[in-house]
Amino acid sequence: MSKNSSVKFILSFMRKNGGNTFIFLAYWISVFFVASQNFFFNYYVAKGLQTSVDGMMQKDFSSFLGGFILVLRSFGILIIVMGIFSYINDYVVKKITSIIKEYFFKKVLRLKPFFDEKYTSGKIMTLYNSDIEKVESIYSNQILNLLMAIVGALGGAVIIFKLNKYIFIYIITIGIFNLILNYIFIKKMKVNSRNIQNTISKQTEHISNFLSGSYIIKAFNNENFFIKIFKNTTKKYFDFSKKRAKYDAGISFVNNASEYFEFAGLLIISGFFSLKGAISIGSVLLCVQLGRPIIDLFKALSSYFSNIQSILASTERISNILNLNDEEINEKEFFENNTKNFQETPYAIEFDNVSFSYNKDKYIFKDLSFKVKSGSKTLLVGNSGIGKSTILKILLKYHTNYSGNIFVFGKSLKDYDVHELRKLFSYVPQNSFLFNDSIFENIHYGNINKSSDEIIKVSKKVRSHEFIEKLPNKYETTLTNNGNTLSGGQKQRLAIARALLKDAPIFIFDEPTSSLNEKLKDKINSVIKNTMQNKTFFLISHEFNSEDYDEVITLDFNKVKI
Ligand SMILES: Nc1ncnc2c1ncn2[C@@H]1O[C@H](COP(=O)(O)OP(=O)(O)OP(=O)(O)O)[C@@H](O)[C@H]1O
Ligand SMILES: [Mg+2]
Known part of the structure; x- marks a missing residue:
């Protein structure tokens, strides 16, 4: 300008x-x-x-x-x-x-x-x-x-x-x-x-x-x-x-x-x-x-x-x-979270010959195709740096310059307004972020329409209620600098609580329990599984028990020069 x-x-x-x-x-x-x-x-x-x-x-x-x-x-x-x-x-x-x-x-x-x-x-x-x-x-x-x-x-x-x-x-x-x-x-x-x-x-x-x-x-x-x-x-x-x-x-x-x-x-x-x-x-x-x-x-x-x-x-x-370009947001009202409708579509997520690169010198992946059944528990595995987290970021439309087709519940990602799309996902990023705000609000951001009872309920589910109650100001304890007064595992549990509170039709979790010990991992995995009835669960994890999942997608490709 x-x-x-x-x-x-x-x-x-x-x-x-x-x-x-x-x-x-x-x-x-x-x-x-x-x-x-x-x-x-x-x-x-x-x-x-x-x-x-x-x-x-x-x-x-x-x-x-x-x-x-x-x-x-x-x-x-x-x-x-x-x-x-x-x-x-x-x-x-x-x-x-x-x-x-x-x-x-x-x-x-x-x-x-x-x-x-x-x-x-x-x-x-x-x-x-x-x-x-x-x-x-x-x-x-x-x-x-x-x-x-x-x-x-x-x-x-x-x-x-x-x-x-x-x-x-x-x-x-x-x-x-x-x-x-x-x-x-x-x-x-x-x-x-x-x-x-x-x-x-x-x-x-x-x-x-x-x-x-x-x-x-x-x-x-x-x-x-x-x-x-x-x-x-x-x-x-x-x-x-x-x-x-x-x-x-x-x-x-x-x-x-x-x-x-x-x-x-x-x-x-x-x-x-x-x-x-x-x-x-x-x-x-x-x-x-x-x-x-x-x-x-x-x-x-x-x-x-x-x-x-x-x-x-x-x-x-x-x-x-x-004057930078906005994300494409239509201010129209979106349809309600009606999980029943979603489950009627056979696939929650479909990647059809998708290629993507961050900086135009090499593809992170080329012609990648896979399908995630609606209501299924699917695990995504692959070596470090192969592009697992990138797939989730593309699904959320953080990156849009991919080629090929991606469908969420049968509808092309390109036809989704970003709000409409993100309503469909409960996301736990690999490195979650905690705001300089109270623990209560940090969970509440998952769904600002939910009541405090529901916040306590999800905190209990992810085994966080106990440690929160021991803090001087309990749920009102203010976190600072990305929650540096909490342990790595505590931070992860708050991030999971935030995503559970949102309760969207598809859960995309990026190594949500990597900082937890075995016992907590098992407990939380079983909570996640119970919560996921009728939901699509798409998980990235290095440590997993493949029997717990309906499907395992393994990424295994060399980066291809453009
Ligand atoms: N914003 C970005 N800009 C440029 N390159 C990126 C960006 N984010 C990730 N990458 C690169 O893309 C590749 C895939 O990254 P990604 O985070 O998807 O890997 P991953 O499979 O999730 O790895 P890990 O298991 O270690 O988490 C990596 O080589 C990474 O360096
Ligand atoms: Mg990753």
Whole structure:
């Protein structure tokens, strides 16, 4: 997505994806009012000063007083009106930004699991933490500041132009000079700000990586090595930031110096015209007061370009994520879990000449065909790395770029909506994941419509109730870091409980009991078997008793080069 279209896309959130015409209008009306406040305040101060000072010079007391009254009265009205519009603007900006954040979160959830390398969790976190903030600033600052500068400058320009063309030309010349100076710096800052952003993203990625693997780092005494890696990125960050500081100081020096000359020049020129009698002394003050916003616009334009560069880069990154393809989800309501219907179809799963590869250099399997009878207990075996877990991931449509045909209950996988399809499976992945949440919720995620009694029931089935009850907060015990306060076997049992709670027509379990001892394994296997009456059970396991199964599918093929 190009930068321009990404800005359009971000601005479209006012009207679409949660926004509406009311928000759109409220934003633009309030932004316009808030943006014009500086001009109005300035204008009335200038007008008041002009009237009062000229009144003073002409010893006209009522005009002298009139200037003050003008300022007081207009300030009173402005303070109230602007207060209301500032509130509306703030409110709408917060609303729009929460719409964008929600949309971002929903989008991340709707992407296929296992994003490509471009979107590691560290990168997504940086996008969420820092890029979204910049995108928000389009609404909260950028548009407003630019409009404010434009309104202030235009208003001032019209008034000064009418008053004296030479003063007007002087101000514009100084403004353009400022713009050119600032632009020279800003061009250099563009590359610099991209580099800073990239190093921040790298740092977040490192921290997230180190945190998840800290126990491995410690086990291998690799702390110093990882500190060195992190130091490299902080050094890069520091180097880029040093450059940034130089540019910032340069810009600030140029702006401060030119401000001094501008002010002095403005005073001299308007003073000159006042001495010649072309304008009044009050008008000199008016020129000084209203001339500044014009020069400020030119300055703002260049810093606006600088900000906008890094904001555009963020906008582009965010828009690219927000525009990634969703999994195919129809929002239609799916049919109910009616196991009876399913059992009438002879095969729950059929692979018909299926070929699949992850990265286009070699097939994981080629022309693979097998059938799993409805209601049967089928075991899938094969050497490590042969593609067993991959088969389950394809069945769940985590990967869709296979060739050949796959049917679930007689219907092609391609014709299933992902929700409709996943409703049919109770899945225990090989490495299950536990959320940073209570044990109760971790099981509950299996089927959020089930009651707490049912959660306790499945926990008892998988022999977990006992150990959960011994924990200080029982079912309310919060798990952290993928349940690292539990044993491997306890974690597996919670994963099985979660899948049993879902109670879908097909159970696909990927080595669900590999961490359990023999006794527990037997117990849980018999529980699984009892629970599986009328269900299709498709299990991957290295240790098994083939007599317990209706069918055993053995994968045995060499990977074929494409
Ligand atoms: N996301 C992925 N991208 C690229 N290659 C992958 C990906 N996931 C798995 N693979 C590769 O695909 C092959 C099959 O992996 P899979 O996990 O299906 O094996 P498996 O039969 O389940 O092995 P195990 O018994 O060890 O669990 C492996 O060579 C693995 O390296
Ligand atoms: Mg596996």
